[in-house]
Amino acid sequence: MKKRSGNFANLLFWAGLMLVVMQSAALAQDRFPKPDFDSQYRQPLTQTxxxxxxxxxxADVVVLALALGLTSFFAIKKRSRRGIWAMALFSVIYFGFMREGCVCSVGSVQNVSAALFDAxxxxxxxxxxxxxxxxxxxxxxxxxxCAAVCPLGAIQDLVMIKPVKVPEWLQEVLGLFRYIYLGFAILFAATGTAFLVCRYDPFISIFRMSNEFGMILFSGGxxxxxxxxxxxxCRFLCPYSVLLGWMSALSRRHLSITPDTCHLCRLCEESCPMGAISKPTPDALPVSREQGGKRLAILLAVLPLLILAGGWGFSRLDLTFSKMHPTVNLAGQIAAEDAAGTPGLTLETRTFRxxxxxxxxxxxxxxxxxxxxRSGGWLLGAFLGLIFGIKLFQLNLFRRVAEYQPDREACFSCGRCFSYCPNERVRLDQLQNRY
Amino acid sequence: MADDPKDLKRRDFLREGLRTVSALALGGIGGMLGARAGSWEMVWQLDPEKCVQCERCATYCVLTPSAVKCVHAYDVCGYCQLCGGYHRPGAKTQDTAAENQLCPTGAIKRTYVENPYYEYTIIEENCIGCAKCVQGCGSFGNGSLYLQVRHDRCLNCNECSIATVCPSGAFTRVPADRPYILKGKQGESL
Structure with missing residues (x-):
């Protein structure tokens, strides 16, 4: 009997509450008075x-600066591949596994563009x-x-066991994806749409040992x-690598293959798995001066066309791109629901309504x-057109190279080529026999 | 031609000039943004007033279990024996039996204070941030249970993966020195 009445009271209570809820769907407070405690009970605080x-x-910034300094010292002064390797191991462990890969310099490109364009x-x-x-x-x-401080670069460097040679033309073409990725990363960050670089970071799932299944497969692959x-x-996708490449091409000092003068012995020719060694050019020009001049003139005429075409083409894609933005996406859903007369089909639209x-x-x-x-598309397209044009220029521009040297823009300063140079062997022997 | 000193000089000159320009550009960007940077660090937090308890916090966080947990504003709570956040709707009895509890992981602990009051505490290790109790408490009670990003767990991803799917826009970056949006007196004092 007692139990039944309890159940009945319970039922009444819930029914009453339901009524209350129906009347005020919003989060109402103070439905129940706050208790006055007779005992010595004291309300605890919410832990924060x-x-x-x-x-x-x-501390991370300090570690970053120290690691950069040490790696530069190993690459340029000490010429120690082992030292660079150790730094790479350190970075994978510290910036990768311990700090779990966030924030990294690669992703910071997006924060900077967001800060520049979004007040x-x-x-x-x-x-x-x-x-x-x-x-x-x-x-x-x-x-x-890139050599040993970036955890993304370092982890790839450490697992580089049997690298195949990528043909030069393929390397050039694939390398263009970096610019496209950079352009989109900036556009999407500047419009507040998404941080693409973070979303499709291939190594974060390894550093964190957790992610959604698809991303884990992607990372493993x-x-x-x-x-x-x-x-x-680094070579074909990294958007930050574009900026680093520009800086490196202008760098004040740079790692060199030989510690002395190059004797053109060709021993280092195939030593770089990244294909970043410039070979000495033949004495004769590949094409005659007149022909080369004509080509340059054509390219100069084509360059503005490329920029315009790129800008126009990408600005036309504003509808497609903007759908990635949550607000535009939601507006599309709301409009579709209103048109069809079926409000509240998705959680987003229900919430909005x-x-x-x-x-x-x-x-x-x-x-x-x-x-x-639309305006961002103009900038992005113009940028890509310009990059494409410059690539064409570079292919047609004859730059005289006198010795085997690292291609400053592409070289990751990993120091794999050191040991191939006979002069390096001499230097090491001298170091050993000095005393 | 190969070692034409003029040619090399021009190349060096160009490189040096561009290097200076780059350095100035870097300094400019750094200085401009640095001067505007308000705080050393920003962290993610969710606004409980905007939260609609969609349960996505439980599943979209890169951490398993999620860094979003239920917290309790004790001074908002009514200390009821029958708690909308603790008991499953239609629970036969108002006791602590597992079948009467709303929380799928048993992460709410009920302790007797004095007649007729009961204290509800979140066992954070068990909480998965599904917001079932938040919904129950908000619908039937005072709304003293609510979700917060717990900063001892949150990795503070550059792009919070919950924020990208939050339907109500409750997730924002807040300054790290005021990392919680609390209810009750604690929230007012902040």
Whole structure:
């Protein structure tokens, strides 16, 4: 009897509550009065464990600077492949597995572009340091950051067991993807759409030992590929590598294959798995001066066309691209539902409709995003057209090279070529026999 | 021609000039953004007022279990014996039996305080951030249970994968020195 009445009371209670809920669907507070305790009970506080303290971020910046300095020292002064290897191992362990790969310099490109184009985004100083420091070091000493400080580059370097030679033409073509990726990463970050580089980071699942299944497969595949193809991410995808390449091409000092003068012995010719060694050019020009001049003139005429065509083409794709933006996506869904007379088909639209924002506001916002994609598309297309044009220039430009030297833009300063140079052997012997 | 000193000089000159330009550009970007950078570090947090308890926090976090957990604003709680956040709707009895509990992982602990009040505590190790209790408490109670990103767990990804799927836009970056959006008196004092 007692039990039944309990059940009945229970039922009444829930029914009553249901009524209350129906009347006020919103999160109402104070439905029940706060209790006055007779006992000595004291209400505990909500625990608020703090985030990793700012000094952790500061420490990371210091470690980054030290690692950059040490690697540059090993690459240029000490000429020690072993030292660079050890630094790579350190970076994979520290920046990769311990700090779990976030924030990295590669991704910081997006934070910087978001900060440049979106007034609402404030970039943390630590992230800014991660963006600027490697570029400064590269401007001074070449891409020592890629060699052994970047955890993404380092992990590929460590698993590079049996690299195959990628044909030069293929390498050039695939290398263009870096520019495309950079362009899209900046466009999508600047419009507040997505951080593509983070979303499709192939190594983060390895560093974190967790991700969705598809990304884990992707990571495994990429790591497997890195065994056979030297640094596929750095060479063909990495958007930051574009900026680093520019800085490295202008670098003040750079790792050299030989410690002395090159005797053109050709021993190092095939030593670079990344195909980043420039070979001495033949004395004769490949084409006559007149012909070369004519080609350059054509290219000069074509370059503005490429830029315009690229800009126009990409600005036409604003509708397609902007659909990646959550606001535009939602506006599309709302419009489709309104047209079909079936509101609330998805969680997103249900949520939006429950929030009470007028649909016009959403549509205006979406239109604003689309317009930003249009102007951004012009910039992106023009940039890609320019890059494509410059590549054509470079293919037709005859640059005299007198000795075997690293191609400064492409060289990762990993130091694999050191041991191939006979002069290096002499140098090491001298070091040993000095005493 | 091969070792024409003029040719080499021009190349060096160009390189040096461009290097200076690059250095200035880097300095410019760094200085400009650095001057605007308000805080050393930003962290992700969700606004409980915007949260719609869609359960995505439980599944989209890169961590398993999620870094989003239920927290309790004790000074908002009514300390009821029959708790909308603790008991399954239609629970036969208002006790602590497993079949009466709403939480799928048994992450809420109920302790008797004094008649008729009960204290509800989140066992954070068990909580998966599914927000079932948040929904129950918000619908039937005072709304003292709510979700927060726990910063001792959160990896602070550059792109929070929950934020990309949050339907209500509750996820934002907040300054690291004020990393929680709390309910109750604790929230007001912040």
């Amino acid at each position: 464990p703090p985030p990793a303290s700012p000094w952790q971020e500061g 609402g985004y404030v970039i943390p100083i630590g992230v800014l340091a991660f963006f600027v420091l490697p570029l400064i070091f590269t401007l001074l000493y070449g891409r020592t950051f 990429f790591l497997g590929l890195s065994i056979l193809v030297a640094r596929p991410y 429950s929030q009470g924002t007028p649909t016009e506001t959403l549509f205006t916002e979406a239109e604003g995003v689309r317009r930003r994609f």
